[in-house]
Amino acid sequence: MKTLIISDTHLGKELNIPKYDYLRTIIEPADTVIINGDFWDYIYQSFDEFVLSPWNKLFDLLKERRTVYLYGNHDREEWCDDRVFQFSDSQGDHYVLKSGGASFYLTHGHIYTLTEIIHNRTNLTLEKIGWYCSDFVEKMGTALLGEDFYVLVQEINEEIKRKTSLMSKNNDFVICGHTHRAEFDTPHRFINSGVNRYGIGQYLMIEDGEVSQYSVRY
Numbered sequence: 740m741k742t743l744i745i746s747d748t749h750l751g752k753e754l755n756i757p758k759y760d761y762l763r764t765i766i767e768p769a770d771t772v773i774i775n776g777d778f779w780d781y782i783y784q785s786f787d788e789f790v791l792s793p794w795n796k797l798f799d800l801l802k803e804r805r806t807v808y809l810y811g812n813h814d815r816e817e818w819c820d821d822r823v824f825q826f827s828d829s830q831g832d833h834y835v836l837k838s839g840g841a842s843f844y845l846t847h848g849h850i851y852t853l854t855e856i857i858h859n860r861t862n863l864t865l866e867k868i869g870w871y872c873s874d875f876v877e878k879m880g881t882a883l884l885g886e887d888f889y890v891l892v893q894e895i896n897e898e899i900k901r902k903t904s905l906m907s908k909n910n911d912f913v914i915c916g917h918t919h920r921a922e923f924d925t926p927h928r929f930i931n932s933g934v935n936r937y938g939i940g941q942y943l944m945i946e947d948g949e950v951s952q953y954s955v956r957y
């Protein structure tokens with residue numbers, strides 16, 4: 740039983756063919772898929788537009804597997820509707836995966852960061868302006884430095900690690916996304932699955948409790 744864990748695809752309005760082909764390639768060998776947040780991106784399209792977009796060509800592939808959809812901060816539950824069942828069998832804000840006797844606590848991770856405070860204390864227009872700015876910086880930064888750009892947000896991984904320490908005590912690993920900074924921290928039992936945008940493809944494959952972390956270019 741192979742479980743694919745992927746987060747932060749931030750799918751926008753337009754179909755990016757290399758990204759679409761890459762996603763098909765990594766979904767195909769999996770029996771179970773866990774989408775760990777920020778699957779589509781509210782900054783670029785509504786949920787209605789997303790389910791009608793060419794990205795829906797991925798939905799059948801996901802439904803042929805067992806797919807768990809965990810909401811992130813760019814694809815919040817309140818922005819979705821029942822059509823989440825077009826690509827997933829179950830949804831939530833966290834999920835505990837059992838594999839080969841090991842247990843993994845999965846959650847997008849944003850609720851443990853400043854992002855959630857900003858969301859609750861400002862309005863959506865201001866938040867969206869912030870998103871546009873950070874997307875621009877990320878696009879430029881990754882064009883210049885590739886995935887090394889994300890070293891800059893390592894401290895946010897540390898913050899999530901501290902705030903999820905109870906879950907990492909009770910499970911073998913906590914697996915988050917959100918920061919786009921891929922990490923495998925065995926001593927702290929913390930994994931960040933990374934990002935899937937700007938040509939950087941990062942994901943985890945779990946089989947019999949063993950985690951493999953991948954970082955490719957698409």
Ligand SMILES: [Mn+2]
Nearest residue numbers: 777811812917
């Ligand atoms: Mn996020």
